[in-house]
Amino acid sequence: MSITFGKALAVRETPIPGLIVLDLPVHGDARGWFKENWQREKMTAAGIHLPDFGPVQNNISFNDAVGTTRGIHAEPWDKYVSVATGRIFGAWVDLREGDTFGAVFTIELDPATAIFVPRGVGNSYQTLEADTAYTYLVNDHWSPDATYTFLNLADETAAIEWPIPLAEVEISAKDKAHPRLADVVPMPRKKILVTGANGQLGRALRAEFGEHPWIEYATRGDLDLTSSDLDAARRWRDYDVVINAAAYTKVDVAETPEGRADAWAANVTAVAGLARVARENGITLVHVSSDYVFDGTKDGAYSIDDPVSPLGVYGQTKAAGDAIVATVPRHYILRTSWVIGDGNNFVRTMASLAERGIEPRVVDDQFGRLSFTSDIAATIRRLLEAESPSGVYNVTGRGAPVSWFDIAREVFRLSGHDPESVSGVSTEAYFAGSSAPVAPRPRNSVLEVSDVAVSAMSLEKYLESSATS
Template identity: 75%
Template sequence: MTEFGKDLVVTPTPIPGLLVAELPVHGDSRGWFKENWQREKMRAAGLPDFGPVQNNVSFNDAVGTTRGIHAEPWDKWVSVATGRIFGAWVDLREGDTFGAVFTAELDPSRAIFVPRGVGNSYQTLEPDTAYTYLVNDHWSPDAEYSFLNLGDETAAIAWPIPLDEVEISAKDLAHPRLAEVRPIPPRKTLVLGASGQLGAALRRALGDRPHLEYANRSDLDLTDPHLASARRWRDYETVINAAAFTAVDLAETPAGREAAWTANAAGVANLARLATEHGITLVHVSSDYVFDGTKDGAYGEDDPVAPLSVYGQSKAAGDIAATTVPRHYVLRTSWVIGEGRNFVRTMASLAQRGVAPRVVGDQVGRLTFTEDLAGAIVHLLASGAPHGVYNVTSSGSPRSWADIACAVYRLSGHDPAAVTPVTTEEYFVGQDGPIAPRPRNSMLDLAKITATGWTPRDVDAALQEYLAAGHGLS
């Protein structure tokens, strides 16, 4: 019999992500009423905001009707409209809990959230039972399913009514035993900009497991009008956008302006729409160039943007688009150093060749090594840190480009006095083509990211490690 007057309470189970919910049901002599799914209240109680797109009802007229065990590639919110069921759920996902079983009775006052890849099954305990479920994806012939036999000896489900006494479909009877089940892999992670400095660091940090994909613009064009059908996007948990147009001075030309806005703004807006529609977590890498560099002190995540250059304007527009995604991490960073061409490698090469360079001394900030930036991304995703904007750089005191050049000369065994600091204006005298304005202050406050438990490396120690590793320098 349905219990009236419960408080809305969500309780975890031994299967990760499988959550039981006690539902308030209001009844009298006329019948009863309940809110089967109320997004605001249920999110507050601890249920995920899973974005249902379809509501299904399975009506069963006889006691003992038994269905399952089916694991589909989508999340389900399961409840009972009328009657009562014994439910059994088996984890069929890859991982340590593969094969774990949870059972419970459901009536109109108790429901359950079933995450993607957990097998769902039930047996009716009353006649005229209506079993309902909200799902967050439409059926697709390309979706990957997994099934388990209702009578699997390893799962050993204690069905209230023996299976040889109940109605079961021929298809359900033919499902495999647990030893033959192909576990459902995690939802996919897609890294864009895979051939760039950060893309290479992300590949080292994440690896090459089957659910990880790496792509460049030639593989996936974010401005393609057919982008929505380029992938089965519901199969993706996370997209990390490490791609960008970063030719700061070229962006000041007509062709460069178009390229910068296309890659850094329009492409991100398209990606944001997809991520919102399909419940994807979007990780987007931004820049100190969204600020004008006039602040006295380090920039926080909530400081208003005021970009000076076309590149900075296009990145600021991309940030705005990315933050519209319910599950987003926007990482603002500065002075990125990784594999390939970069300032540190250039200075090390000049030092080896005995060149005495003129280096800008009136722009200050911190280096960010791609190894650390990739580590911060992995940390935010793994820790479940609150979504939002985060600053990520190395830690330590502010340095000018000239200070860093001196450190490179010293750490590589050369005389730092060979480096001559100059103003930004002096450095660009005589240079051909348009020159983008640079922020003079690129310092980013790191309190928010460190509060999540991630500790950035000291910039001097990181620079020393980078140079000691060689990175292609003879």
Template identity: 70%
Template structure:
């Protein structure tokens, strides 16, 4: 065997999406050779994923022609050769347009390959005493989804260097199904938490045709349980969208409400972040303008210091900090959410219809955010693979007060906007007979960071017109 020494570390894309051939620098002299088989920092720099290996396996083959495969597993694999040489064949058995695609290559100690989840592996040894080495990012489990393909399948038509009737193959490998009978490996799933809330319903509608998205309401998963780390086979998930929250802002100021708010908005987020980090899951966590005190005269950008006024805001701020500890996370800060459910717009429209003249706060400023646009922003950030971090997400347009918006709602529904009278926040608090949480006076969020990713949300005024038309009709 002749190894090419001292070539530069490099990756090459193959005909199968995500399958990367890796050229490894091998340094040799009269004593032998040395290589860095897996060096995380250098390999990330040339395009490999930080796939988080947890196990290192070696398959030693003493004879030429030993043939194994074709096996697809629900985890990523990094394959290399320590001694000897192989002919490798990889077949895409993932559900999707590339199902059945084939790539072949010879591997020696200077060539490795990154095999993404669901791409099937097989190889044939070309030299005696070949040591086949692979790193994987999950442990074997009887509950995992596996798929297998026959080595002699006529559809993929792999041109084995040594005919299969002349080599050593296990009986099990010899009897794997043909491609037409293979069960494809499904994608890692997306888990939507809080799927019965306003944002959750918008996410349900947006992803209703996606079989790989699982929607969970309050009763489907106990986020406050110590058993959360084992509540799912988490390696089967790629994304968690946490739209679950304790949103009873005023009740959070009571003793019982305070406990519940901290459990759901902070402690459970820390648990989710730990799960996400351990299993290489992207965590999308939805937050609130209440993490700020509202005293700024400028729009709040993502770097503004946290300064929550009440219990709800404090718990959401703690949740932001916890979510950011996940190795892959998006924190979505939003405000004044309107969707399918009880909300300010529906309340005002109902009051207008019933002849009730409301007094509405006129010294709190912000923008309405329609749940459909938060859902679209989440999808955009995930699809665009935007840099992880915090993003403000609201609709666009001139900031308004609650009273301004109420008058617009009255007018759009055919009622006299002058029926809405103004009240200050302090006056509103003074009228309350139950605990009332402090509100930020300025809830206007700066959208420059989101817009830099290529998404400009619709005008809040346009969304309000459309929302009321559907709701009223």
């Protein structure tokens, strides 16, 4: 066996997306050789982006004779493949749903070469030297409940040019019985789970992402996020993204003993459970936050770097949820304000009052911008599709900050009613004499808008769509 010593650590792309070949430095002398087969820090520094691989198992396949042929097997996990000793001819076929289904890549591997095989890409090889040890790290444990996909080694469409004809080599009966490409059921893509699917944002996410086999919409009746059995509620390794649109948002009720417990359960305990599941299974967690994490005393718009300082229970639970989500390696925290969507909300209430001829008193000393759920949903999709960096993003409408009073007057005007029917009142005066608990509100809810934030919806468009729905 001849090994090239002294190669620099490098990566080579292949025609199969995500399948990459790595050249590994091997150091040798008369005594033998040494290599760092998997060195996360050096690989990341060299631009080899496998930091989230997270292997949990190391397997070795020893092959006694030249020509031993195994595969083509695609599993629902990633593999990092190398040769400990000997030499192989390797063949990989993309068996995932998509445009590259059936794409083939072949290469010879020796101890100085490794290959990263993404989930759903069929793996196979033929030994070119006796006593070959084929090693692979995987990032999930074998499960009888997992989905596996196979392709016949002799498939005419893939047309793999095996160095040693298949008729002359050792192949298992199972591998001989695998289907041709035309009969292969592609490996399904990883799933997206949307929680809180019946809420305003949940409905917007359903409209944005649509109905597909790989998207699951869950309500509290489908999935209890506060359950101690959350880890076992799904085969979480089959999920790529969880978008948490479930939240407790009754800001005033949260100031009561019962409401406080419910708010902490939904906004903290549930989020902690999802964060744990996401960390353990390499899932991207999308979390929707609120302007209520700030006390509203800042002069100017709040940036993503401003420290949180919540006033009431609701804001405290949202701030706690943000801190928990930030511990997940792949996460997006979307800060929003004054959310408006398909459901009961301030804008629809004002439109209803206008139609009924009621002249409301509306708070005029709280300032912010509306956040339409359709824009939030579109921004989430944009972040995911662009694989944007993890972190906090402010997602609200654009334009000059306004008060609730300003918005109410505009709703009256756009719906053909006299805006002068709306009168302004201070927060203190509005809630004066209330016998129920009242949560403190941030007077300044203005957020600096992130560049990725979609702002396609306007108050006028929203009212038009509400009138026709």
